Amino acid sequence: MQYSEKVMEHFANPHNVGEIPDANGVGEIGNAKCGDIMKMFLKIENDIIVDVKFKTYGCASAIATSSIATDMIKGQPISEALKLTNKAVVEALDGLPAVKIHCSVLAEQAIKAALADYYKRQGIDPEPIVGKIEEHDHDACHI
Amino acid sequence: MRYVYADNAATTPVSKKVVEAILPYMTEHYGNPSSLYAIGQTAFSAVDKAREQVAAALGADKKEIFFTSGGSEADNWAIRGAAALGAKKGKKHLITTKFEHHAVLHTMAALEKQGFTVTYLDVYEDGLVRTEDVEKAITDETCLVTIMYANNEIGTVQPIAEIGKICKDKGVLFHTDAVQAVGHIAINVKEQNIDMLSLSGHKFHATKGIGALYCKKGLRLPNLIEGGAQESGRRAGTENVPGIVGLGVAITEMCENIEENAKKVSALRDRLFEGASKISHSRINGSTEKRLPGNFSMCFEGVEGESLLLMLDMNGISASSGSACTSGSLDPSHVLLSIGLKHEVAHGSLRLSLSENNTVEDVDYILSVLPGIIDRLRSMSPLWDHIVENEKQ
Numbered sequence A: 001m002q003y004s005e006k007v008m009e010h011f012a013n014p015h016n017v018g019e020i021p022d023a024n025g026v027g028e029i030g031n032a033k034c035g036d037i038m039k040m041f042l043k044i045e046n047d048i049i050v051d052v053k054f055k056t057y058g059c060a061s062a063i064a065t066s067s068i069a070t071d072m073i074k075g076q077p078i079s080e081a082l083k084l085t086n087k088a089v090v091e092a093l094d095g096l097p098a099v100k101i102h103c104s105v106l107a108e109q110a111i112k113a114a115l116a117d118y119y120k121r122q123g124i125d126p127e128p129i130v131g132k133i134e135e136h137d138h139d140a141c142h143i
Numbered sequence B: 001m002r003y004v005y006a007d008n009a010a011t012t013p014v015s016k017k018v019v020e021a022i023l024p025y026m027t028e029h030y031g032n033p034s035s036l037y038a039i040g041q042t043a044f045s046a047v048d049k050a051r052e053q054v055a056a057a058l059g060a061d062k063k064e065i066f067f068t069s070g071g072s073e074a075d076n077w078a079i080r081g082a083a084a085l086g087a088k089k090g091k092k093h094l095i096t097t098k099f100e101h102h103a104v105l106h107t108m109a110a111l112e113k114q115g116f117t118v119t120y121l122d123v124y125e126d127g128l129v130r131t132e133d134v135e136k137a138i139t140d141e142t143c144l145v146t147i148m149y150a151n152n153e154i155g156t157v158q159p160i161a162e163i164g165k166i167c168k169d170k171g172v173l174f175h176t177d178a179v180q181a182v183g184h185i186a187i188n189v190k191e192q193n194i195d196m197l198s199l200s201g202h203k204f205h206a207t208k209g210i211g212a213l214y215c216k217k218g219l220r221l222p223n224l225i226e227g228g229a230q231e232s233g234r235r236a237g238t239e240n241v242p243g244i245v246g247l248g249v250a251i252t253e254m255c256e257n258i259e260e261n262a263k264k265v266s267a268l269r270d271r272l273f274e275g276a277s278k279i280s281h282s283r284i285n286g287s288t289e290k291r292l293p294g295n296f297s298m299c300f301e302g303v304e305g306e307s308l309l310l311m312l313d314m315n316g317i318s319a320s321s322g323s324a325c326t327s328g329s330l331d332p333s334h335v336l337l338s339i340g341l342k343h344e345v346a347h348g349s350l351r352l353s354l355s356e357n358n359t360v361e362d363v364d365y366i367l368s369v370l371p372g373i374i375d376r377l378r379s380m381s382p383l384w385d386h387i388v389e390n391e392k393q
């Protein structure tokens, strides 16, 4: 197994690490038993993601996917963030080893979970907009 | 930047003496040991000498040493061989432990598919087998007990002589995977009642791809590799002469210095334990007393092992972990789970395995960077936040 230079770059110096105290959308996905948890903080103004930060517990690819995924949605309208796929994240990292693809799925899901939280806070049912967020139980370790 | 190699349980650098001893067997004495002309005979004599050296290191006779391609082959041969002998007598039960190397566990799984039953003994929180459990598990059907001498991840050393005695008294064959122990702790197969023992050269400064099985006199295992008449007709294939020569030199060198090395290396390891134990939410895996001199294994909560390893690597330190991400599967290592660690704790494991080549400066360098790396990973870990919050409540 080998990581691309891009993955190692983002792992060594991840972008957008931390919390946003006045975030208006927060999502957490994954669990400790599986060895990865991602938490995304969004600050949304006029349907634009003006700021995004993350905290991640997990392997190098989990940290790198969080970093690049937050780069990809920062400054973007919500509609663009909703289109972000795990495939796009993998491509942006110049590929991931097969056993690490689930990390990119987590990144996509964590962003969706944060967006769902943003809608919920406004009393809007997120499911028609964001879709279903997969519950990450232990069996889901094996995505 | 300083470079520290601290993964000697994975493999070791080949010693200078070994390199020097091996070279002529590739350039001048390259003959096939089965050939009758001079350079063949030189090679034959070298293999014979190495066999004596390996035998001497184990307290065995040279006729009881069979060279193999390494530890995995020796494990496969011993276990499959003993199972086949047992099956002939209608004995189809084997006993092992839950935390063996995959060379043993996967062989057991293959035998289970062929209709054998296997008992996997617990190893408890201290990483040690209980001799009572071994005794209780043996039945009239048991054809083999195989228990590793020392564990490759947590370094715990099993009560091999006691187990050997139990097996002898009950008339059951006893094999031990001593791949991590040979060259590092003193072994005597006769005194310890060991019937078969696996070893591997690259764990003690010989080359990769060479090992041996000790198989006591009178025990005729069926062959694993069929072909030519090498190794008294019991393991076919033209001998890996340079590898064998190196194995003999390395084992002799290690055994000459075994006590001195153990003293030095365990002092370094204890210094590491002492320093790293100051990190909060950390724990040592397995007994600190019944342990290989060079093995350090700890878990750090709230961090994930692969990230920890890669950050150590960026600081010039080569180490290892039993986290899921490094095991290539999605579960943390079976060894860490076998001693009762929760998945989330096992994911944060770190193994540093030292050798006599390491220095106090190496240890102090590791201790100068490790706490900072763990702090950094924890500062970005939501799991760490959960741990801290839960404690406040």
Ligand SMILES: Cc1ncc(COP(=O)(O)O)c(C=O)c1O
Pocket: B009, B069, B070, B071, B072, B073, B075, B101, B103, B148, B150, B151, B152, B177, B179, B180, B200, B201, B209, B210, B211
């Ligand atoms: C305990 C144990 N058994 C067996 C092996 C396999 O040895 P080899 O790599 O020589 O096949 C190893 C080494 O990885 C080991 O640590």
